[in-house]
Amino acid sequence: MAESKTPDQVRRHRAALLEAHWAKEARAERRRKVLVGAGALTAVALVGGLVTLALVQDPPPQAREDIEIAGLQSFEGLSANHVSTPVDYEQSPPAGGDHASAWLNCGVYTEPVPQENAVHALEHGAAWAAYDPEALSPEQVETLRAALPDTYVVLAPYQGLDSPIVLSAWGAQVAVDSPEDERIEQFVAKYWQSPDAPEPGAACTGGLDAPGRIA
Numbered sequence: 001m002a003e004s005k006t007p008d009q010v011r012r013h014r015a016a017l018l019e020a021h022w023a024k025e026a027r028a029e030r031r032r033k034v035l036v037g038a039g040a041l042t043a044v045a046l047v048g049g050l051v052t053l054a055l056v057q058d059p060p061p062q063a064r065e066d067i068e069i070a071g072l073q074s075f076e077g078l079s080a081n082h083v084s085t086p087v088d089y090e091q092s093p094p095a096g097g098d099h100a101s102a103w104l105n106c107g108v109y110t111e112p113v114p115q116e117n118a119v120h121a122l123e124h125g126a127a128w129a130a131y132d133p134e135a136l137s138p139e140q141v142e143t144l145r146a147a148l149p150d151t152y153v154v155l156a157p158y159q160g161l162d163s164p165i166v167l168s169a170w171g172a173q174v175a176v177d178s179p180e181d182e183r184i185e186q187f188v189a190k191y192w193q194s195p196d197a198p199e200p201g202a203a204c205t206g207g208l209d210a211p212g213r214i215a
Contacts, residue, residue: 067190069183072174080123080198087116093130093158093166094119095173106204108145109156111212118154120207125193125200128168129184130158136165136179144179152193152204156212170197 078096087098094115103120104113118128129148131141144165145155158166163175167184169191176183193200 061189064190064194067186069174069186069190071176071183072172072187075171075173078171083116087119089115089119091168091173092160093128093168093173094122095168096122096170099123100208103202103204103207104154105207105209105213106152106154107209107213108215109154109210109212110214111156111210112158113154113156113210113212114208117208117210118156121154121204122168122170123198124152124202124204125170125197126152126154126204127188127192128154128156130156130161130166130168132159132161132164133157135161140179144184147179147184147188149188149192156210169194 073091073095075091075095079098080096081098082101083098084101087094089097097119098116099119100114100116101120102117103124104117106121106126122128127148129144131144133141136144141155148155161175163177165176165179165181165184167174167176167187169187172187172191174183174187
């Protein structure tokens with residue numbers, strides 16, 4: 001039969017256990033600090049290596065001005081007056097110029113859109129993807145739609161194009177033959193919501209809905 005301990009012995013035993021526990025904790029804390037100090041130096045080197053590796057494997061996006069697009073046409077000195085009459089644009093589709101006071105709501109259209117209103121959307125930093133409905137199949141139109149952002153874009157058919165697809169932004173335009181053309185991504189990266197538009201970031205909703213808008 002085990003010998004019973006007095007209350008004083010029990011207290012001393014508990015105190016000894018606590019003392020051993022905290023001593024063990026103190027030793028563990030000292031080891032942790034040493035490891036943290038060494039780890040910090042290793043982490044600095046590791047982070048530097050990871051940053052370098054990330055820059056190599058996933059470089060930052062190109063600045064807009066550094067993106068080169070084959071076949072790109074640029075137009076400078078475009079006027080931006082609000083007019084109430086049709087405009088005879090030099091480009092087809094237009095890439096800027098005088099335009100209607102109401103902007104075209106950005107979105108997807110199944111019918112040609114009024115040019116004067118679409119140009120006002122370009123003034124706000126939108127991109128206009130016009131396509132020849134006789135040159136692209138419905139599946140290709142969907143592929144083109146998937147290649148474009150969901151906002152600040154007008155996608156609509158356009159009669160009489162010299163190319164299956166013409167991408168326009170304020171002061172810039174490029175013609176491509178296929179919705180898989182890499183220049184579509186390049187054009188969007190360079191000109192979508194471009195600060196070179198007269199009113200970048202202005203509304204692309206709350207304006208005019210032309211016939212045939214589906215999204």
